[in-house]
Amino acid sequence: MTTHYLVLSALLFAIGAIGVLTRRNAIVVFMCVELMLNACNLAFVTFARQHGNLDGQLIAFFVMVVAAAEVVIGLAIIVMIFRTRRSASVDDASLLKY
Amino acid sequence: MESPAEIIPHSGGVIGVSWLMIALPLIGAAVLLLGGRRTDRWGHLLGVAMSLASFVVAVASFMELLGLDPEQRRRAYELYQFIPGVADMGILIDPLSISFALLITGVGSLIHIYSIGYMSHDPDRRRFFAYLNLFVAAMLLLVLSDNYVGLFIGWEGVGLASYLLIGFWQFKPSAAVAAKKAFIVNRVGDFGLLIAIFTVWTTFGSVAFGEVFGKAGEASQNTLTAIGLLLLLGACGKSAQLPLQSWLLDAMEGPTPVSALIHAATMVTAGVYLVVRSGAFFEAAPTAQLVVTIVGVATLLAGAIIGCAKDDIKKGLAGSTMSQIGYMMLGAGLGPVGYTFAIAHLITHGFFKANMFLGAGSVMHGMNDEVDMRKYGGLFPVMRITAITFIIGYLAIIGFPLLSGYFTKDGIIETAIEHNAILGWLAVVGAGITGFYMSRMVFMTFFGKRRWADDAHPHESPAVMTVPLIILSIGSIFLGGFLVLDNRFMQFLAPAVGRPEELPVFHFVSPAGLATLALVAVGAVFAWFRYGAAEVPRVAPRGSFLTTFARRDLYGDALNEALFMRPGQWLTRIAVFFDNRGIDGLVNGLAAAIGGTSGRLRRVQTGYVRSYALSILFGAAVVVGALLYVGNM
Structure with missing residues (x-):
């Protein structure tokens, strides 16, 4: 009964993960991260429904709050990087290495 | 056979101060060595004087010993406690030790006098006499000591x-x-x-x-x-x-x-x-x-x-x-x-x-x-x-x-x-x-x-x-x-x-x-x-x-070399080899292994966010897999 939701959640998560790993544009990577978070939210809500309690829904709210905060900081960083380097590619920002 | 006489404790007389025999040349040596170049001019005279003074004390002690009964002629007295409970510094004057003392100070004094002439051209004559005096003092300690520890010091x-x-x-x-x-x-x-x-x-x-x-x-x-x-x-x-x-x-x-x-x-x-x-x-x-x-x-x-x-x-x-x-x-x-x-x-x-x-x-x-000696010959008439x-x-x-x-x-x-x-x-x-x-x-x-x-x-x-x-x-x-x-x-x-x-x-x-x-x-x-x-x-x-x-001295040196020196050298070489290759090898090898491994491991830090994300994903997958595996058991 809830299988479809979970499959959808897994698909969305997989699409998000592949996006994070393969795309270079920081905005797109960021959107894919959001996609993964929301796939998780969907799974939480589905399980809450399945078990008949509110724990999953509660967690989903927490995730949304954290995601909102993350968007604020993340976008700010991306804008700063773009301003200084004239590029939004995550591969260009690879100075911190061995 | 009649055994040696008892050693009798002694005090007073010339024998009582016979430790001067040792002390006088020792003072001479100390003055000459510590005095340095200031004593150059009269150093040899002091050396001879100290040796002669020692000889005089030896002769006086000998005379006093001769005045005693033969059975009484082993006299000993303590100077001071040297190692408490083990050995005291003591002097033993008996016929044997006084014979040596007379020989050492007598022949020693003659050789001191001779050295004035022999070493007259040597700039270090004072040091020579200091050592000679030191020798006389040590040799007298050797023969006059009443115990093995004092003898060993001499x-x-x-x-x-x-x-x-x-x-x-x-x-x-x-x-x-x-x-x-x-x-x-x-x-x-x-x-x-x-x-x-x-x-x-x-x-x-x-x-x-x-x-x-x-x-x-x-x-x-x-x-x-x-x-x-x-x-x-x-x-x-x-x-x-x-x-x-x-x-x-x-x-x-x-x-x-x-x-x-x-x-x-x-x-x-x-x-x-x-x-x-x-x-x-x-x-x-x-x-x-x-x-x-x-x-x-x-x-x-x-x-x-x-x-x-x-x-x-x-x-x-x-x-x-x-x-x-x-x-x-x-x-x-x-x-x-x-x-x-x-x-x-x-x-x-x-x-x-x-x-x-x-x-x-x-x-x-x-x-x-x-x-x-092959460059001598016919020296009788000239000396x-x-x-x-x-x-x-x-x-x-x-x-x-x-x-x-x-x-x-x-x-x-x-x-x-x-x-x-x-x-x-x-x-x-x-x-x-x-x-x-x-x-x-x-x-x-x-x-x-x-x-x-x-x-x-x-x-x-x-x-x-x-x-x-x-x-x-x-x-x-x-x-x-x-x-x-x-x-x-x-x-x-x-x-x-x-x-x-x-x-x-x-x-x-x-x-x-x-x-x-x-x-x-x-x-x-x-x-x-x-x-x-x-x-x-x-x-x-x-x-x-x-x-x-x-x-070649009956090949004594060759024998010592073959028996002791060369094996000793081999031993040290083996020890050096073991130290260089064994101990140093272990320590250096460990350091090199750690250094090399971390040098390779460092390459993982590429700076690309994607590769970090992949490793996080991989780690998460491993954790989930492990949880599933444990849960199914």
């Missing part, structure tokens, strides 16, 4: 002085090496002496002569044999006996007065003193006593053979010293009669060998320090006093009738034949070889054709050098007869070393004596034909196998 002190004086001209590499060699070889002997003292302490609970000798009978035979052999090892090191003989010939690198005082008359005889002083142990351990005599005979033959092939006059005399100390060792292994002759021979040898060494020094002094005194010493050492060596050496040989015919007759053969090599030395130096270097202008030495020679040669003539006839010396020494049941009678005509004289005569005549009548080549001929054998 023993090491003379070793130090010997090292400093052999290496006195330390700018010559050969002298520096010789000094080091003497020191290292002596360490082997000192090791034996130390273990012997430890054994004495653990066995008897004391190191004082007065206590331990009385208890000698209480210890087991094996312990006594061990103590005896270890003491003998110590004696071998100091007295250059086989197998620790190799240092003495090289020690001739030192100035000649040093060779005369330390490496002929006194220090090298310390081993004989040790064996005679510890007679109570040796008499209770016949095996050790036998080994002493065997070592003595082996060394007296070895030294004589070496003496035959040396062209260096000092090395020839050094071989002869080894040989003569061999005779003393032989005597020291033969009980009270042997002790007497050994010490008597030691004293007469101190005179005639110092006489000859100083004579050799006088010759060198006139010949621009040339030591090669008559040196030549005549040297020849007196020569006649004394080969045992010319009625001279010193005749009485004392003959005594040892006769006693040895009574104990052990083989050893005794070997000693007779040794006397014959002595006749040969000493005659060779005299003929090559004073007679025959002049083979001098072109710039040599030999001349007689100044009186400050010849007067000691004359005094010593007078001793070389009369001392032996005075000591041996009527058993004077035996009666005198008896309280210290014990009295035999029947006193020996000196036979002027005896089979062994005649055989000795005959062999000596044969040796001397043979030497005359080879080196007196025939022309001596200026460059040493190759010689036979035997000559090479003797010239």
Whole structure:
């Protein structure tokens, strides 16, 4: 009964993960991260429904709050990087290495 | 046999201040060494004065000792507590120690005086006298101490002085090496002496002569044999006996007065003193006593053979010293009669060998320090006093009738034949070889054709050098007869070393004596034909196998090198290899392994967010997989 939701959640998560790993544009990577978070939210809500309690829904709210905060900081960083380097590619920002 | 007299506590009189004998030269050495160049002008005079003052104290103590009953003549007194409960610093004045003290200070003073002349051109004369004084003090401590610990301190002190004086001209590499060699070889002997003292302490609970000798009978035979052999090892090191003989010939690198005082008359005889002083142990351990005599005979033959092939006059005399100390060792292994002759021979040898060494020094002094006898020849007319005194010493050492060596050496040989015919007759053969090599030395130096270097202008030495020679040669003539006839010396020494049941009678005509004289005569005549009548080549001929054998010191150095030095070098090389490759390899290898691994691991930090994300994803997948796996179990 809830299988479809979970499959959808897994698909969305997989699409998000592949996006994070393969795309270079920081905005797109960021959107894919959001996609993964929301796939998780969907799974939480589905399980809450399945078990008949509110724990999953509660967690989903927490995730949304954290995601909102993350968007604020993340976008700010991306804008700063773009301003200084004239590029939004995550591969260009690879100075911190061995 | 009558055992030695008891040691009696003493106070007062000259004997009560006999510690001044040690203190005076020690003060002299301290003033000269600490005073530095300021004392240069009068340093040698102070040295001589301190040595003479010590001699005066020795003579006064001797007189006081003679005034006592023979049974009362072993006096000891404590100076101060040295190691509480173990050893006190104490002085023992008895016939044995006072004989040595007289020899050391008497001959020592003469050699001090001689050195004023001999070292007159040396800029470091003050340092030389400081060391000589240090030596006299240490040697007196060695013989006057009333316990083994004090003896050992003196023993090491003379070793130090010997090292400093052999290496006195330390700018010559050969002298520096010789000094080091003497020191290292002596360490082997000192090791034996130390273990012997430890054994004495653990066995008897004391190191004082007065206590331990009385208890000698209480210890087991094996312990006594061990103590005896270890003491003998110590004696071998100091007295250059086989197998620790190799240092003495090289020690001739030192100035000649040093060779005369330390490496002929006194220090090298310390081993004989040790064996005679510890007679109570040796008499209770016949095996050790036998080994002493065997070592003595082996060394007296070895030294004589070496003496035959040396062209260096000092090395020839050094071989002869080894040989003569061999005779003393032989005597020291033969009980009270042997002790007497050994010490008597030691004293007469101190005179005639110092006489000859100083004579050799006088010759060198006139010949621009040339030591090669092949460059001498025909020196008799130009340095008559040196030549005549040297020849007196020569006649004394080969045992010319009625001279010193005749009485004392003959005594040892006769006693040895009574104990052990083989050893005794070997000693007779040794006397014959002595006749040969000493005659060779005299003929090559004073007679025959002049083979001098072109710039040599030999001349007689100044009186400050010849007067000691004359005094010593007078001793070389009369001392032996005075000591041996009527058993004077035996009666005198008896309280210290014990009295035999029947006193020996000196036979002027005896089979062994005649055989000795005959062999000596044969040796001397043979030497005359080879080196007196025939022309001596200026460059040493190759010689036979035997000559090479003797010239190379019987391959003693080669043997030491093969047996000890090379294996030692291998050992150090193995240790170095193990340290470099093993221990360093382990430490460095570990560091390199960690460094290399982290160098590769570092590459993971690419700086690409994507690769980090992938590793996070991979990690998360592993965690989830593990959870599933655990959950299903």
